Amino acid sequence: MGSKYRVGDKDGASDRVVKALEDMRREKCTLQDVIETVVRKNWGTGSGRKGISFVIGYEYVGKLNYCKTDKKWDKIKIDDRPIDGKIILRKIFGKDRCENGFVQFCECLGEWEVGHSEEKIKVFYFLSIENMPGVDSMYFGAINDAYYRWLRDKFIKLMNAVGYPEGIFKDRFFLKKMTRDIEEIFQTHMQKRFQIDLSVITELSGNYYEGSACQAEWVFYFGGRENLNEGVVLAEGIEVGILHIRKIRKLLQMGQNGQCLLAVWDMEKDGWVVVGLHKAEFFYGNGMVFRILGHMNWRMEFNRKKIISYECGKYFIDCEAFKAEHFRNVYKKTFQKDLPHRVEVIFDKALQQVHGTVVVILEKDKIENEVKRLLEESVGIGLANWKVGEEFFLSMTEIDGAVCMDSEGNCYGMGIILDGSEAIKGKAERGARYNSTRRYIKKCQGKECGIIGMAVVISEDRSIDIFSTEDVLEER
Numbered sequence: 001m002g003s004k005y006r007v008g009d010k011d012g013a014s015d016r017v018v019k020a021l022e023d024m025r026r027e028k029c030t031l032q033d034v035i036e037t038v039v040r041k042n043w044g045t046g047s048g049r050k051g052i053s054f055v056i057g058y059e060y061v062g063k064l065n066y067c068k069t070d071k072k073w074d075k076i077k078i079d080d081r082p083i084d085g086k087i088i089l090r091k092i093f094g095k096d097r098c099e100n101g102f103v104q105f106c107e108c109l110g111e112w113e114v115g116h117s118e119e120k121i122k123v124f125y126f127l128s129i130e131n132m133p134g135v136d137s138m139y140f141g142a143i144n145d146a147y148y149r150w151l152r153d154k155f156i157k158l159m160n161a162v163g164y165p166e167g168i169f170k171d172r173f174f175l176k177k178m179t180r181d182i183e184e185i186f187q188t189h190m191q192k193r194f195q196i197d198l199s200v201i202t203e204l205s206g207n208y209y210e211g212s213a214c215q216a217e218w219v220f221y222f223g224g225r226e227n228l229n230e231g232v233v234l235a236e237g238i239e240v241g242i243l244h245i246r247k248i249r250k251l252l253q254m255g256q257n258g259q260c261l262l263a264v265w266d267m268e269k270d271g272w273v274v275v276g277l278h279k280a281e282f283f284y285g286n287g288m289v290f291r292i293l294g295h296m297n298w299r300m301e302f303n304r305k306k307i308i309s310y311e312c313g314k315y316f317i318d319c320e321a322f323k324a325e326h327f328r329n330v331y332k333k334t335f336q337k338d339l340p341h342r343v344e345v346i347f348d349k350a351l352q353q354v355h356g357t358v359v360v361i362l363e364k365d366k367i368e369n370e371v372k373r374l375l376e377e378s379v380g381i382g383l384a385n386w387k388v389g390e391e392f393f394l395s396m397t398e399i400d401g402a403v404c405m406d407s408e409g410n411c412y413g414m415g416i417i418l419d420g421s422e423a424i425k426g427k428a429e430r431g432a433r434y435n436s437t438r439r440y441i442k443k444c445q446g447k448e449c450g451i452i453g454m455a456v457v458i459s460e461d462r463s464i465d466i467f468s469t470e471d472v473l474e475e476r
Helices: 010-026 031-039 046-051 085-093 095-100 138-160 172-196 200-205 241-254 319-335 340-351 367-377 389-398 428-444 469-475
Strands: 052-060 063-069 073-078 105-114 120-129 216-221 231-239 258-265 270-278 285-296 297-302 303-309 314-319 359-360 402-406 412-416 452-459 464-468
Touching: 010 052, 010 063, 010 120, 010 138, 031 052, 031 120, 031 172, 031 314, 052 085, 063 085, 073 085, 085 095, 085 105, 085 120, 095 258, 105 138, 120 138, 138 172, 138 303, 172 200, 172 314, 200 241, 200 285, 200 297, 231 241, 231 258, 241 270, 270 340, 270 389, 297 359, 314 359, 319 340, 319 452, 319 464, 319 469, 340 359, 340 389, 340 402, 340 452, 359 428, 367 402, 389 412, 428 452, 428 464, 428 469, 452 469, 464 469
Parallel strands: 216 258, 359 402
Antiparallel strands: 052 063, 052 120, 063 073, 105 120, 216 285, 231 270, 258 270, 285 297, 297 303, 303 314, 359 452, 402 412, 452 464
16 A cells, blocks of 8 residues: 655645535535446435435545545544544444445555655545335445445555646546446456356347346345255256357247246356246245346346346446435425325335336325316326225236325326426437426426326336426426
8 A cells, every 4th residue: 555655745646635525516426426426316316315425535544534524624633543444434424324234445545655754645436325125235335345446546646746736637538437336347347256147148138039028036046955845846957158149139028927937056067057937936045046037137136135236338326215215305395295105115125116107196185186187188097096005006007107195195096197288398219208297297386287296207228217396497
């Protein structure tokens, strides 16, 4: 970590660290910016952004100077040698957050001798992420490894230069390069640690069988061949690899409806082997699960937690906890009250819909007449029993069209085709479901309707968009 070069005096060295952090924030190349690029949807807005903190600090003569917020630097005394990263993280972010948090990193970028003294300045970065239930931290290790290599190289150049190298953090392709490096590190990690080639999963997800895209579960089970007599057991296992893609794709057609294609490690062949079709839930606790959701679209899970999702050439972390939080915030802003439990449950059910859906929530006093109008002027199915059981809601979203309910979660119609003649700038790449819903919500706030409401659009590619009449007011 050390350097044979000396960095002027203490003030000059610390000034470089301070200016470096300012430049990193301005150029959007902090570790926080990288993670916000990888985590899909609603991280960088509202209270979601508070869940991540990135800190640069430097230690000199027993004191650590660090900056958590813009241009505000604090100090803490360092009593331990070498520095205990866990203790420093607790002091910076708080004991409760570190003990209950999702993941923390403490990395030393290097140490440099200062002036003609024997003292050294050490530069660190710290990261804390909280509240990501249902997500495994494995991919964050690859993110940190890639970022550490990049930033350490920058600081070696920065601290060893004669003067401050202007523009050292300026790179318009930074996030693209970082994303590529993270993916390569993670793929290598999966190959070395688990001997799983992710390119095989991607290749399978891109293969069609008799005209249909793949939608199935594939489990790499770590428990061996014991208790595998139930289900469909192959007489001879199929080695997992590119050479057997077509045969495995054919078998994956059966890996649906709670069943999975199962692979186990074969000591003789020194590799993974597909052994048959089994009940998926038996293997979730001790296996790497790949849920193939559609063409070039899959998700990887371990121990019932999401690790990473893949879609059309890109890896991302899909955290539904942040989606739920964003939904809760929009609901409260729209209807001026807290989100009822029933509506929250219905939102969770809608997230489970593989083929995508639309949920429209309108104010209670006006929804009945509005649904009648939509049924008369458009297409849809009205409901007599408005308080539909929560267990039926997922089935209601199976058919095309929107489900319409009031702010208490009472459902008035399903399969409704939304209308709206309001002029908006549509997005051709997002399709009819997205654009028609946007147009309808804008119509609701128009002079003719005057209805308070919001809508959730869940697309087949798993992207989620939330619109509300409050957003329309802000636009105007």
